Amino acid sequence: MSKFIIIFITAFSASTLTGCWNRRELDTLGFVTALGVDRTGESKIEITVHVAKPFAIARATESSVSPEKAFWVVSSTGSTAFEAIRNLLLQSPRRPFYAHNRFIVIGEECARAGVGDILDLFARDGEARRLARVEVVKGSTARQFLEQVEFELERLPSEGGQGISRYVQEGVSAEPVDCTLNSFLRCLEAEGVEPVAVRVEAVPKMPAAPGSVGDLLRDQVKISSKHGGAAVFKGDKLVGWLDERETRGVNWVTGKVRSGILVIDQPNEKGKLVSLEILRAPRAS
Amino acid sequence: MLRSLPRLLGKICSVSKPGGTKNDSVGKPLSKSCPMPKKVKVKEAFIRQAFGNSSDLVVRELHVGPGGKFTVLMVYLDGLVDKAIISENMIERISDRADRCRTPGQAYDDLKNRIIAVSDVKETGNLYDFLNYVARGYCGLVMDDVPKALVADTRGWAQRNIEEPTTEATIRGAKEGFVETLRTNTALLRRRVKHPRLRIEEYDIGTISKTSVAVAYISGLADEKVVQEVRNRLGRINVDSIQESGQVEELIEDAPFSPFPTILRTERPDKVAGALFEGRIAILTDGTPFVLIVPVTLTMFLTTPEDYFERTFIGSALRAIRYLAFFTSLTLPSLYVAVTTFHQEMLPTPLVLNIASQREGVPFPAVVEALLMEVLFEILREAGVRLPKIVGPAVSIIGALVIGEAAMRAGLVSPIMVVVVATTGIASFATPVFSLAIGARLLRFIMLLLAGSLGFFGIVAGLFGLAIHLTSLRSFGVPFMEPIAPILVSEFKDLLARVPWWAMHTRPALVGHEDLVRQGRDQKPGAPDSPSRRLADKKQI
Amino acid sequence: MKVERGKISGSQLMALLVLTRLVPVTIEFPSVTGINPPQDAWVSSLGATLLSIPVILLMAHLSLKYSDKTIIEYSQLLLGNFFGKIVGFVLVWYWLSVAATMLRSVGDAYTTAIMPETPILAFIITMALLGANAARSGLEVVGRLGEVNMLVVILFVLLTLSLPYKVMSFENLLPVLARGIKPIMLPMGTAISFFVEFIILGMVVPCLNDTGALIRSSLGAVAISGAVMTAFTVVLIAVFGPTLSSLMLPAFSLARMISIGEFLERLEVIPMGAWTITVAITLAFFFWASAVGMAQLFGLRRFQSLVYPLAAISVAFSILFFESFLDLELYFNEVWVAYSLSVTLGITIILYVAALVRGRSSASGKVTRLCRRNR
Known part of the structure; x- marks a missing residue:
């Protein structure tokens, strides 16, 4: 019995006293909620992240009006995606933590150049979430998109995007595709199937004032994002875009349509339209 | 000298x-x-x-x-x-x-x-x-x-009246509790078991104190081997004095170093009588209202007489809540620490951000914070028990203010930690037997340290270590974790859910095997022409 | 002279056998399959389950011939003192090495997937302590723990397998056997080599309270663990498709896909809890077997004092044998199959032949009588 106690104490102190190896207090972590990937010149990769600011959120609940943004946008570059992410540590006092990352946003140029090696990192890393959504920004870079995107109804853009993706996934609308990192990679690896990612566009919240141009315009006008359509890949390279109608066709073919609105001409009265709601559709899992 | x-x-x-x-x-x-x-x-x-x-x-x-x-x-x-x-x-x-x-x-x-x-x-x-x-x-x-x-025999002295037991209150059930006089206590038992087969054997234990200790059992229901074992263990006690049944317990129990009691103590005659009818043995000590019951299993520590007196669904639901509370009191703080410092990915983003914003500016690591609050809570609880009744409320007000408000405002602890500790504290009071609750409380600190160093793995390892220990325990020959380990399907009737009395045909198999059948299978009630009644009546004719 | 007095029931034995299978099936097997294309992994696990049945029947049958003796004892009876002891030592070594690889693989799984900064020894020592502690309490306690925890673990496994239902697509399973049967031969061998660890049956038979239950419970164990293994591979393929082969620990990746009502997500603690419990019981079982075997080899009266030293040895093995997780995978791919199959099958066949020869030479002996009774 006494021997057992000695062994127990030794083991117990060995396991508790030598240090708390993997302990990460919440206030030492920077929660990354969205992540953007671009390719810059000299074949460098640029990573842009949204890091949530918990204290700003807390203050917001105390006084209803908070001028402070609830997130911090920061970018860093490196020769590979992993290096770029590691370089973020030099700028962030709180260790970026990717387990809550919900979006991987890819700039159009980067997507056209190929994303396989970048996404591979997120597939293999234990921290990253395989259910993060893969989105491609049409006509812009991911950095520009992430720096400006904001939703009126949510303090964190990722929460806003999550809200939209949620009902996309539920199939409220048949137009956008739903694409997680997992399904993207699955299609990438499989023979005979090519991946399709979500197309996002920046939509100006206010129409630009006439006369304001260039940088001024970018600084003043906040943008919101719009999901819809699809980015079509061949291999890991973006080859083109599908509009809403075409995307619905893709969804019909892959059996992903759950619901949505079909607008057709009224058969017996020319010039008038009828909206049909899809209630049930054959599903493929 | x-x-x-x-x-x-x-x-x-x-x-x-x-x-x-x-x-x-x-x-x-x-x-x-x-x-x-x-x-x-x-x-x-x-x-x-x-x-x-x-x-x-x-x-x-x-x-x-x-x-x-x-x-x-x-x-x-x-x-x-x-x-x-x-x-x-x-x-x-x-x-x-x-x-x-x-x-x-x-x-x-x-x-x-x-x-x-x-x-x-x-x-x-x-x-x-x-x-x-x-x-x-x-x-x-x-x-x-x-x-x-x-x-x-002219004995007669001032004694406490028979009152409602203070440590084991129930809503439904007898309101009488044992008192300090052995004879009164045996009478309380006799009144519930009016049969000559109730045997009460008395021994004097303690060379100076000469405390009377009585062993009560129903002959024919209790296993004679276990009764003999109780006699033997009582017989080998050779100390100068016995003041309370707790000392008897410590001198006869199977596992002296276990954090878990292997002998049940109660001050309710109905509980003791119920145990006697299952074939268990009661040990009454003069000078204390607490009566010991052997052999017992872990599940008995989480039941109250109410489970049997309330209707079956209510009784089962109450029991389920109690199991949940016991588990909560053992692991909730450690789960909180493990999740917030090791497995942040498990929580939804809004919640994790919310907790993070609350922890903003708290100077301690979560483990230390939890330990601090738990110790503070234990001190308050202990003080609350010891204090004279007049100042008791004052202390609880100060305690609530100190823990709930001031510590939070001073930025020493996060509000959510207060919620966690308070929940744990309340849950630990839902355990009916104090000795088990206190065991769980002590283990809670060990679990907290394990969770703080190894996260969820530490918790699982701790719980499994506990499972090994519990499975190897025996109480007077009966496996302590029965009917969970070993699995005894026949005993599931009284584990998580309690089946209705008319379906409780048999006594616990490992304890009441001398006379297993409790009652016939025709006890299911019903209206006069319902199928179950007709079947039962036919059998009687 | 009995080293172990405790008795276990048939269902407890089955639970123990199932639990010993679950770790290789969920940690080691998917990572070593290396099948290309991976969608045929489930065929190989199904095939392995079926193929291992006759092997296990052979082992059970051999043990039933000497149902009051452990394999350590009857190998000495059959092969003589010297060769019998050599067989005994090989078996103890085998069990210890299995325990060591198991410790290493679970330790590596935790350090690579969840807690990379924690030293692997923290996990290995904790697990070994738990296992040794249970083993010291005797087979009875191990059996009881196994019985309850098998239910818990099976529940965990079912949760892990069913909760990511949203992301499964079963068309990934097609086409079946596109490249013929050749690429799945080696994985099938690996799977069988995990099943032949059932040679531990030889230690348990004298402790069964109903020897007739032996065949029933070992076949039940094969069926359950085979079903779990097949279901596991099917779900993995359905979720990950061809990307499966790039995953190091598919079980964790699978649990990360779980999201319950947007409240609980990434429940990798489920497989973690299940593995911790499973490995602890499995280790207890193997430590117990090697300690009892060792005690019988040296004629000791108690095995309890041997448990901690043996556990310490297997901890040392687990650190010294392998340099990294990749090393472990390499071991499973290149060494393990040959090692495990040759040790267990070799010993079983040698003993069986010896038993047949002896049985014929002493036709009226006790051996044949026992044999007949058990038929």
Whole structure:
């Protein structure tokens, strides 16, 4: 019995006293909620992240009006995606933590150049979430998109995007595709199937004032994002875009349509339209 | 040196005593087989010397026989005897009727058979026994020239009324609890088991305290081997005193170093009676309302009589909540620490951001914060139990303010930690048996340390270690984790859910195997023409 | 002279056998399959389950011939003192090495997937302590723990397998056997080599309270663990498709896909809890077997004092044998199959032949009588 106690104490102190190896207090972590990937010149990769600011959120609940943004946008570059992410540590006092990352946003140029090696990192890393959504920004870079995107109804853009993706996934609308990192990679690896990612566009919240141009315009006008359509890949390279109608066709073919609105001409009265709601559709899992 | 001091003093005192000078044997300590001396003066000297100059010793001289020829010494301890019995049934009758006898022997027989109007009169020829009887509240009578003595059961002292047990309150069920007197307690049991098969065996334990310990069981239901084992374990106790059944428990339990009690204690007669009917054995100790029950299983510690008295669904639901509360009180703080410091990915983003914003500015790591709050809570709880009832509320108000408000505002702890600790604290009070709750509380700190160093793995490892320990425990031959390990499907009737009484056909298999069947299978009630009633009635005819 | 007095029931034995299978099936097997294309992994696990049945029947049958003796004892009876002891030592070594690889693989799984900064020894020592502690309490306690925890673990496994239902697509399973049967031969061998660890049956038979249950419970164990293994591979393929082969620890990746009502997500603690419990019981079982075997080899009266030293040895093995997780995978791919199959099958066949020879030479002996009774 006494021997057992000695062994127990030794083991117990060995396991508790030598240090708390993997302990990460919440206030030492920077929660990354969205992540953007671009390719810059000299074949460098640029990573842009949204890091949530918990204290700003807390203050917001105390006084209803908070001028402070609830997130911090920061970018860093490196020769590979992993290096770029590691370089973020030099700028962030709180260790970026990717387990809550919900979006991987890819700039159009980067997507056209190929994303396989970048996404591979997120597939293999234990921290990253395989259910993060893969989105491609049409006509812009991911950095520009992430720096400006904001939703009126949510303090964190990722929460806003999550809200939209949620009902996309539920199939409220048949137009956008739903694409997680997992399904993207699955299609990438499989023979005979090519991946399709979500197309996002920046939509100006206010129409630009006439006369304001260039940088001024970018600084003043906040943008919101719009999901819809699809980015079509061949291999890991973006080859083109599908509009809403075409995307619905893709969804019909892959059996992903759950619901949505079909607008057709009224058969017996020319010039008038009828909206049909899809209630049930054959599903493929 | 210190230990021998009283004996030394005793020797000096006895030598200087005037009564002891005539007979040499008076000065010596009494041996167990000390014969009764003949002369009444010598007897008196012996008695007075044995009790020293205790102020509650009353030695009264009565004179009987023609012309008060013979002296009778009446010896009792004031406070332990019922004075009414002494004066009415003994002194009055002795002085009225004891004047016809010729010889001391005749007087002695008269006293024993005719005069003393007390139900229980015993005779002893041994001075040691005589003194023991007196010490227990009997009234002793000694006479000149008779080498024997009479002891009459005149015990009667102030005792607490039968009240509702304070530590085990129920909403439904009997409101009576055990008291400190053994005889009252055995009577409470007898009143619930009106059958001669209820056996109550009494032993005196403690070389000085002479505490009566009774073993109660229903013969034919209890396993005779277990009863014998209880007798053996009680028989090997050789200590000077027993004040509470807790000491008996520690001296007979299977696993002395376990954080879990392997003997159940209760102050509810209905619980004890229920256990007796299952074939278990109760150990009653004089001087305490807490009765021990053996053999027991872990699940018994989480049941209350209410589970059986309320209707089956309610009883089962209450029990399920209690299991949940027990588990919560054991692991909730450690789960919180593990999730917030090791597995942040498990929580939804809004919640994790919310917790992070609350922890903003808290200077301690979460483990330290949790430990701090838990210790603070334990101190408050302990203080709340010990404090006089008048200041109790004041302390709880201060405690609530200190823990709930000030510590939070001072930025020492996060609000969510207060919620966690408060939930844990309340959950630990839902465990019906204090000894188990306290075990869980202690283990909670170990779990907290494990969670703080190894996260969820630490918790699982801790729980599994606990499972190993619990599975290897036995209580008087019965596996402590039965019916979970080993799995006994027949006992699931009384595990998580309690089946209705009419379906409780058998006693627990490992305890009540002497007479397994509790009742017939025809007890399911129903309206007169319902299928179950018809079936049952048909069987009866 | 009995070293172990405790008795276990048939269902407890089955639970123990199932639990010993679950770790290789969920940690080691998917990571070593290396099948290309991976969608045929489930075929190989199904095939392995079926193929291992006759092997296990052979082992059970052999043990039943000497149902009051452990394999350590009857190997000495059959092969003589010297060769019998050599067989005994090989078996103890085998069990210890299995325990060591198991410790290493679970330790590596935790350090690579969840807690990379924690030293692997923290996990290995904790697990070994738990296992040794249970083993010291005897087979009875191990059996009881196994019985309950098998239910818990199976529940965990079902949760892990069913909760990511949203992301499964079963068309990934097609086409079946596109490249023929050749690429799945080696994985099938690996799977069988995990099943032949059932040679531990030889230690348990004298402790069974009903020897007739032996065949029933060992076949039940094969069926359950085979079903779990097949279901596991099917779900993995349905979720990950061809990307499966790039995953190091598919079970964790699978649990990361779980999301219950947007409240509980990434429940990798489920497989973690299940593995911790499973490995602890499995280790207890193997430590117990090697300690009892060792005690019988040296004629000791108690095995309890041997448990901690043996556990310490297997901890040392687990650190010294392998340099990294990749090393472990390499071991499973290249060494393990040959090692495990040759040790267990070799010993079983040698003993069986010896038993047949002896049985014929002493036709009226006790051996044949026992044999007949058990038929």
